[in-house]
Amino acid sequence: MSRTRMFGTAVAVALAAGALGGVTAAPAHAATDGSFTYHGSKPLASYAPGAVLDTRTIDYHLLGISLPLKVEQILYRTQNAVGAPIANVTSVILPPGKAKAGAALSYQSFYDSLSVADSPSRVIAGNQRFPGGVIANVETTLIAPMLLQGYPVIVPDTEGPTADFAAGPEYGTTTLDSIRAASTAAGTDVNTGTKLALFGYSGGAIGTNWAAALAPSYAPDVNKRLVGASEGGLLVDPAHNLKYVSGAPVWAGVAPMAVAGAARAFGFDVSPYLNAKGTQVMNGVQSDSIAEGLLANPFITWQQMVKPQYADPNSVKPFVDAVNKLNLGQRPSPTTPMFIEQGAGGFWEGTPGNKAGIGAGDGVMIAGDVRTLARQYCASGTPVKYTQPSLLSHVGAAVPWAVSTIGWINDRFAGKATPSSCGSIPAGNSLAPEVYSGS
Numbered sequence: 443m444s445r446t447r448m449f450g451t452a453v454a455v456a457l458a459a460g461a462l463g464g465v466t467a468a469p470a471h472a473a474t475d476g477s478f479t480y481h482g483s484k485p486l487a488s489y490a491p492g493a494v495l496d497t498r499t500i501d502y503h504l505l506g507i508s509l510p511l512k513v514e515q516i517l518y519r520t521q522n523a524v525g526a527p528i529a530n531v532t533s534v535i536l537p538p539g540k541a542k543a544g545a546a547l548s549y550q551s552f553y554d555s556l557s558v559a560d561s562p563s564r565v566i567a568g569n570q571r572f573p574g575g576v577i578a579n580v581e582t583t584l585i586a587p588m589l590l591q592g593y594p595v596i597v598p599d600t601e602g603p604t605a606d607f608a609a610g611p612e613y614g615t616t617t618l619d620s621i622r623a624a625s626t627a628a629g630t631d632v633n634t635g636t637k638l639a640l641f642g643y644s645g646g647a648i649g650t651n652w653a654a655a656l657a658p659s660y661a662p663d664v665n666k667r668l669v670g671a672s673e674g675g676l677l678v679d680p681a682h683n684l685k686y687v688s689g690a691p692v693w694a695g696v697a698p699m700a701v702a703g704a705a706r707a708f709g710f711d712v713s714p715y716l717n718a719k720g721t722q723v724m725n726g727v728q729s730d731s732i733a734e735g736l737l738a739n740p741f742i743t744w745q746q747m748v749k750p751q752y753a754d755p756n757s758v759k760p761f762v763d764a765v766n767k768l769n770l771g772q773r774p775s776p777t778t779p780m781f782i783e784q785g786a787g788g789f790w791e792g793t794p795g796n797k798a799g800i801g802a803g804d805g806v807m808i809a810g811d812v813r814t815l816a817r818q819y820c821a822s823g824t825p826v827k828y829t830q831p832s833l834l835s836h837v838g839a840a841v842p843w844a845v846s847t848i849g850w851i852n853d854r855f856a857g858k859a860t861p862s863s864c865g866s867i868p869a870g871n872s873l874a875p876e877v878y879s880g881s
Contacts, residue, residue: 478517478563479603480529487527489519491615491661492622495529499629502535503568505579511589512536513566514630518623522602523612523707523767531563532598532620534630535589541631542592545855548621549585549597550642550649553578554732556607556702561599574731584643584844591852594631596624600649607703608645608680610768614652618661638664639851640671640778643840644807645732647673654776665777670854674783674843675804675836678811680704681765681876684755686800686808688743691792693806693836695739698723698747699730701761704768710760720747756879771815771873775822779860781850784812785839786832799871804836813870820864828863 480486480495489495495517502511514534522528551562553574558564560574562581569575585595598620600613617640624632642650650673657665677683680700687693702724705712716724723742727735745753752758766772784807788795791805801810809830816828827850831839854860 478515478531478567480517486519486529489527491520492619492626493519494623494627495519497627497629500567502566504582505576506568506570508568511538514627515563515567516620516623516627516630518619520602520616520619521612522604522615523606523609524709528602530599530602530616530620531561532596532623533563533566534624534627534632535566535585535595535597536631537589537592537594540592541594544636546594546596546624546632546636546638547588547851548617548638548640548653549581549588549595550600550613550617550640550646550653551578551581551597552643552645553601554607554645555601555730556605556699556706556727556735557729557731558601558603558605560731561601561605562597563599566597573733577731577733587848588851596620596632598649600645604706605703606707608648608677608700608768609703609707610648610652610677610770611656612707613649614656615660617649617653618657618664621664622661634663636667637669637855638667639669639854641847641851642673643843644675644836647676651676651770651776654778654780655770655773658774658777668778670779670781670851670860671776672781672843672847672850674785674839675807676782676784676812676815677807678815679765679769679771679808679871679873681755681769682800682808682811682871683806684744685797686803687793687806689741690794690805691740692736693791693793694742695736696732696806697744698739698742699727699732699735702727704764705760708760708764708767710764712760715748715752715758717747717749723747754879756876759878759880762876762878766875769873769875771811771818772875775819775824777824779825779827779854780816780819781827781847782812782816783829783831783839783843783846784809785834785836786830787835787838790835790838801871802832804834804839806836808871810870811873813867814873815870816863816867817870818873820862820867825860825862826864826867827861828867
């Protein structure tokens, strides 16, 4: 049996084992928690962004089962949301057969967690913290078709070493510097001349879009190698999303997680604004995976968590400052072609779509925000293919996006004409900065 068929069979068997509850413990050679950290004496600031600090070769683990697939994990220098140097990890998954010449992918994960234990590098190394680490294995179904075509797949820990959930600028720099690191480390089948495509859904779309937007200024060496970026279920303006998911049965719990992630990333203290319930909620989510956060806080609202004088989120200056830094509409446009899909059937997941200034979304992300962003990109000359399955929710829209992404990415590497929806994308919401309303 070929290595390609062995890998495909192993993926199917491992996923079936997980569905039946037959998760096998990670083998002894994997680190207990999968961690890979910097222990050098040289200051991180003395290294250039993307510099390789250390490497290790491991097996790819799915549901704790070791697959016939090699992974080069790279510890590298990058920077966090406030520009401070950090050491981060990326995983280069090598295809089971011969690698494509001159082409590779960067896949940004939707692990969406406030716990570093759920980061892709640790899950790939065998850590199966429940439920976050186990849920992350679902992404193997998105990566496998690309590996089977021969693409090396780079998977950065987009949230960095402190799990800065939803901190878009950090997602972008960790992604771009992971590509730099993968291009110079040995054994990755990627080099400084390799062409690249970015792809990711939901939390992975955050990394994909921020990387594409920051690349021209932060990493022009990477930007010139990009052939395109595909994403779906995109967070554009967090201030809008806070209002959209407020009180929803499924997605409301993502709001305190996002506030916790922003506070962690930008170093502000939210505690002075919280009431007793808010303090309990915010303390409770500090190490939650997305599944834990959603289950713990259904129907939660901002107003339930804060003191009466802060019922308007814009009366909290650190919040306003943070969400304005995280608003993609206030950032430059990418120069690489974009494929953006955004569902608008959020009613299937219990989120109403009739809130003023917000409109329909997929349950957690807002279609009007994404349309406006796409139109901005078009106006700047970036080719954008935009699709909006209006009857699909966040979970449902991931399926057609994943299927379409394969062909779209293959066409970009093949040099085919780039399709564009520019000129036919309906108008959306304002992405103007939030205004502080306090005294």
